[in-house]
Amino acid sequence: MADGSEQAIRVGLHEAGELYELSGASADRLTVELTVEASGRFEAVLSQAITRKTYPEQGQLLCVLRPDHLPVQPGAEQDGPADPTPAGDLEDAVRLFRQYVRKRAEIRGEEESLPPPLDAAERAALLADFRSELPPDLVALYGEADGDDIGLFHGHPWFGLESTTTHIHHHHEWKWTDDPLWSMADEAEPPGTTRRWISSLNWIPFATSTGGDYLAVDMDPGPTGRPGQVIRVGRNYGRPVYVADSVTTMLRRHVAALDRGDYWEEDGYLDVDVDIPSYLDDDSETFWRGAGPIPKKPHGIHTLVVDEARSLDLEPVRGAPHLRTVMLFGEGPVDLRPLLDIPLEALRLHLDAVDLHQLAGHPTLRVVQLATRQPVDLSVLRTFPRLEGLELSDAALQNVGTIAELSGLLSLTLSYEQWQELDTMPRLAAAGLAGDATLSQVNEWATRFEPDQPPGGQLPCGYAYFEGRLRSRD
Template sequence: MVEQAARRIAEKVVTSAPAGWTRVVVAGSAGSGSTSVSGGYAVPGATRLRSLPRLFAELSGLAEAVRKVRDWDPTTVEIVCRPSGEYELVAFADGITSLRGLGGGFQAVLDPGYRLPPSSPGQESTAAPAGDPELAVARFRAYMERRAEILGRPERLPPPASAAALDRAERVIGRPLPADLRALYLIANGDAIDHEHRYLLGGDAWLALEDMVAVHAALSEPVWHGWDLGWNSVVFDADPPGTVRRVGGHPAWVPFASGEDGNYLAVDLAPAGNGRPGQIIRMGRDYDECPVYVADSVTALLGRHLELLEQGAYEKDDDHIEPAGPEPGHGPERIIGEIPGEVPAGLQAIHVNDVTSPVDLAPLTGAANLRLLHLNHCATTDLTPIRGLPVESLRVTLDGGDLTPLEGHRHLTSLELGTTTAIDIVPLRTVPNLRGLDLSRAVVRDLAIVADLPDLRYLALSARQWTTLLDEGAVPPTLAAARLADDDASLAEALTWAARLGLDTGDALRTTGSLPV
């Protein structure tokens, strides 16, 4: 069945080939959850590969055939066809994945269970909760009365949750709910009647207790997006700074209201040092890189919504009322383009794109909150301005200069380095939290030094660099994932490389065939 599925793909790409083509590569990942495809036709004189025909159905059929033979889901696949009609298929489990379109090359996962630690766990607040259950109840009742005046009728609410149900929910969650939120559930168990929400909380649907417990179970840990996106990711600080832990998810974040778009309002039961237990944050799909501080308590949130109604700051649409106050900022303060002469005090991320080199980093010395600095398609000569900054993710090309300013840098967790001349990476030995390193664009004098980096978990190199490192027996023993950065590498070459790293690739599927021409 695998052979038949591969042949169907080969027939389609050959039939759809442009004039003068010399080779076509179909690469991607296929499985029951999703299918991705990349590659294209090589045509002499063309500056880029010509596009492939739609192959999602054919790749899904191949994935199903592979699943029956190997039980892999998803599967990394590559099919190469030539005008002679000859074609070959290589397929392997998702321990090796193609990164075409995501930087190029291949990624090998050596330790599937390892996850990078949070950007900064931070210290938990010792402050008392700001919520007041009696005031929260009074505000909620006043809020509902004002809504009834606007709508011309009172709104039905579900019956209250019982104290016993609240106790059970707290046992499952593993910690007590804030007293003001608990008091609201003793008035009503969410805001849905017959599964239709009233959207009481600023346009968010207030969840029933059982739904809150279920959502908490699903979102109690940060979402892991894989090494291709995660190796140099940063979770930024909320505003005000130091109120919310810089993590993408936490067992002590309890979602109690839903935007019905993958985002939630949650009570934060383990805030950072400047926060208050029971504070309200926005978390979820769009907030993985920066949870947003909303209010210091459910009590304060209700007070804000009530005040907006009393001010007439709301929008009414049939049976729904939505307060129209300003939403707290979404995401960190960032700049995309070039470094301004005056850097905002709250700047946390800057992407410098396509500016004249060398880029002077000196204006950044006042960016006391800068966590991410990426120079794209431009270079600098001096990293000294970074020495005292809390930069965690650094992407830079050095045109001269050295890495001495990074010695002992305690914040840096990932470095993507390009160079125009040979460079010494000895200073990286003293960077204690460096876990991700990409040297594929760098000329390195002594590559074996990477074996001395104390806790390196991700390493990206070119094929030539990997050969040097492997031949010298200098692969860092702590690696959990690696990248073969050459965009023109084949899956067969990636399997050979991964095997040298210690990954068992002996059960890779391979098949060849020939079409009539």
């Protein structure tokens, strides 16, 4: 506004769409950034590749330069299961299923109606055409019934065989806007049961919560898992949650719960009380946050967050086998050397001063975020063989030119002023711009990148920039 204040207004963007068509870019996904001054001067950036990030980095702009060039997920580097045979037993599964259905009928006073199984030829054809496999115990259950709409398994309605084998009920195609380097730093629980994927087509949902979450069989487990183990996946689960080593074991628990009387029945509805891990469970065993001191036995912790860090002693974490994410906030100082002895992948340091040389040569560190008052010497970054992501917009920096030498770097976030200090641009897959940059500065920043295949034809970073002055209607 004329007095320098800001005001949100409604703006029709039909004309903006026409402008974007003139740029030659596709309008499949369009981000519009528009600034209008009281004088009538305006700037606009329209882009497919540039998006504005939301929580927790509100206000940052992300330019995706190479959308298909993503970091390798840890699951691809894990060994397969030590025991590659399914833990379930098809004969036991059928016997337990029949017991379970019979006991439910005895409690309710009547049998529940289940869809009859498809004939053997139909089942064989669906399984033959299936892109993956199902464990033998689950296949055997489809010879008893073609799913259910009751919620036999942990209250989850069971998909029919055609639905299980022909529909992809849950799979997230991850991308740079998902913060992959931070997202994939999580660890399975128990460690090693499931591979460390963000999502996998080998997690095959067979039952649904009806709210976007699923029971699935994992056909490509981690080193301590078994093919056909049951996991929970879905919109509420950032990582899969281990339920049982097999469908057979899951059924055995349901039968045992009925035998113990762990259920309640009302108006024909039977709820069987079988423990199942949930995203609502207390995660204090794997996630620790506090002002210190750090627990003396952090060996089960996957993520450590310390607030108000002052002269923090990190020695207790030395050797913690599953600690992959560390976040430290406060004044410091902090001796970081104990972190050399953990499989650290993601590090966030918001401290007055940071000495990264204490971590020289760290073999697993993949992403670093810094916010500091005193300058940080970046020359040590050359010694991190796995480094793929840097977020430095709130840090004071020395030797910024080191960044251009990091051949493995995929993602970089800086302030506008920091980007100006880089004479040579690293070959990135994603670039972030933090701070209150004007749209003309956004334009200047974006023109520095050369993606493999600009989404907008000849436009760098897949965007178009417009400036001008609005004409008065008077």
